Amino acid sequence: MLTCVSPSLEHYAERHSAPAGALYEALAIDTQASTDRPQMQVGRIEGSLLKLLTSLTRAERALELGTFTGYSTLKIAEGLKEGGTVTTLELDPQYAALARRYFSQSPVGHRVDLRVGPALQTLASLPGPYDLVFIDADKESYPRYFELCVERVRPGGLLIIDNVLWSGKVDDADYQDAETAAIRELNRIIAQDPRVEAVMLTVRDGITLARRR
Numbered sequence: 001m002l003t004c005v006s007p008s009l010e011h012y013a014e015r016h017s018a019p020a021g022a023l024y025e026a027l028a029i030d031t032q033a034s035t036d037r038p039q040m041q042v043g044r045i046e047g048s049l050l051k052l053l054t055s056l057t058r059a060e061r062a063l064e065l066g067t068f069t070g071y072s073t074l075k076i077a078e079g080l081k082e083g084g085t086v087t088t089l090e091l092d093p094q095y096a097a098l099a100r101r102y103f104s105q106s107p108v109g110h111r112v113d114l115r116v117g118p119a120l121q122t123l124a125s126l127p128g129p130y131d132l133v134f135i136d137a138d139k140e141s142y143p144r145y146f147e148l149c150v151e152r153v154r155p156g157g158l159l160i161i162d163n164v165l166w167s168g169k170v171d172d173a174d175y176q177d178a179e180t181a182a183i184r185e186l187n188r189i190i191a192q193d194p195r196v197e198a199v200m201l202t203v204r205d206g207i208t209l210a211r212r213r
């Protein structure tokens, strides 16, 4: 994944953001050692942003698509109001098992409801409403995920969508693969959707914030 700023500026920003804490550092090391795609983890900057956005929206009910090993899930859980829950959806049972190990060690782990299976299928049993949704699962389903999630977010609630710049491929006609095409399609849909007010942030791999009207 390419970031929008140089690696050294990215590290500078990281060093000047809230420290993640020992559990997150251990989770990052474990993810690096035991998974094939550790770069999928949101990391310190985006993790801190997720926690802040969750607390700023005073979210009590959050939904996440794409748990991986649980870094972003725990950051959202940290930002929830007391008594709140984040429901997180993951396809891969091995990633889910690693995530569970860290949820059980976290003081906010009891706020997490992890569901293993294809997100499109699991979503059918989750009517919402949610205060906040974070979309970070398989990219080819992004347009469908957005449609299903926008219906489940309460007015004034927030959708957060990761990887909307896709290492710059969205703006490069040389890339016509299915994932890039789906993210382009999603970006086009959101920009024209009267149900949301959106801004695309050039943070990390691109993050869209869309507030439900």
Ligand SMILES: C[S@@+](CC[C@H](N)C(=O)[O-])C[C@H]1O[C@@H](n2cnc3c(N)ncnc32)[C@H](O)[C@@H]1O
Binding pocket: 040, 041, 042, 043, 065, 066, 067, 068, 069, 070, 071, 072, 073, 089, 090, 091, 092, 095, 117, 118, 119, 120, 136, 137, 138
């Ligand atoms: C980019 S990673 C998520 C990273 C995570 N948010 C974090 O910060 O650690 C995407 C995740 O979506 C999962 N995934 C892929 N297809 C899925 C599907 N159809 N349903 C649910 N999860 C899926 C992948 O297994 C992977 O763990």
